[in-house]
Amino acid sequence: MSGNGRYLFAAYAVTWIIQITYLWTIVRRYARLKREIGELKKPGGSS
């Protein structure tokens, strides 16, 4: 029966891996955008 504990752990772990991965992509894109905005605001603008 405790062999099945592996599956329980796997299911819960996979759930959070999927969710955190998605959140991470949002955070990374957000950081990249913020950097881009910083460059846009520099005097002389981007090019």
Next chain:
Amino acid sequence: MTAPTGITRVSLLKDLRLEWRSKDAINSMLFFSLLVVVVFSFSFDPTAEESRQIAGGLIWVAFLFAAVVALNQTWARELRNQVLDAYRVSPAPANSLFVAKVLGNFIFVSVLEALMTPLFIVFYRLRALGPAWQLLLVAVVGTWALVVNGTFFAAMSLRTRSREIMLPLLLFPISIPALLAMVQSTTAILNGEGARFWIVLLVTYDLVFTTVCLLLFETVLNAE
């Protein structure tokens, strides 16, 4: 000002006439359909009893592929000649064009199916245990389901990247309930069982999706 049905008829006749003259698309699609049947026959070599169980699925997958090939060229001629821009500017109702295209595709795909079916019957030694006229009904209603959604998604895919792959990508998921119904009803009729639930489902599906596609086509045509 011509009535909407007039526009539909004119557009449909124009497409049919152009296709008949050039025979471009129809020839390649005929050959493609034949190839599909032959390839499937090599892949699955069942006994007569087994084939009654799987033929429904095989036939409709083959029809689906043939339909996609036909649908992909729905708007090709219009695109090449900037006809759609002219159509957007004209006061003609967009739905007339849509209905003409759907009918044209329906005729097209039906011809393909009519040619593939005898091959399937011969290669798989098929014999319907149930009433064969019901198979015709399923073919009509099922083909309409594929063609009405397919024409709509073909219009949607016009200005997307990877246009040709976009059409099946959009069409297949939404067609799954209809495909299930087509396959199950065909299998049921071949085996002499009742297919009424599936046929009713297909008819309902056709009604709902034809209505919504008609309502939304103008939006899609003019989207920019």
Next chain:
Amino acid sequence: MKRVFPILGVLTAILLSYALYMALVVAPTERTMGSVQRIFYYHVPSAWTAFILFFINFGASVFYLIKRNPAADIVALVTAEVGVVFCTVVLVTGPIWARPVWGIWWTWDMRLTSTLVLWLIYVSYLFLRRFSSSGETPLLAASLAVLGALCVPFVYFSIWFFRTQHPQPVMGGGGSIDPRMLHVLLINWLAFSCFAFLVCWSRYRLEKLQRDVDHAHAVESLLAPRGSVR
């Protein structure tokens, strides 16, 4: 407004931890399946959350078709994306649950199959959004969302009938549920709903920012003095 987000974040984290504790410790052990059954407390709330998100996507898409409101378009995009994420969780935890219980990874079980088709429909929606040219994307996506949502009853109905004709093991078991298990289930659902809300909110802010930046780029190249941008 700025402070609400972190506060909600902390509250949600606490709620999720509590819900996890409830699922692993407090909930009674199921008779036939043992502790594996506790996957239920993550599998089902994820499914319900996905359905709600797809429903909101439908509403936002209809609203966009009628009012052409850009915020509605962003809501539609966000709920579809997050909904697909939750749907993926359902499709992965389902087989992980099925394997020890039924010995097979997949059965064309009614619920799993319907969820798979739902996943396919909304992934195709995301592909359309990715591949269409940006001017027309909102309208096309909204149209597809309406068609997809209308397809859902057909999906469930057809698969239900198919399954009654060709019965197979039903995963997750049917029948009534122990009230204590229901309690834990609802707490996990509440926790995941709050989490989904925060994820949607983050994604919304990201998309809004992205569009503002794109707009700024577009305006800049329009206004650039002649000769400097070629």
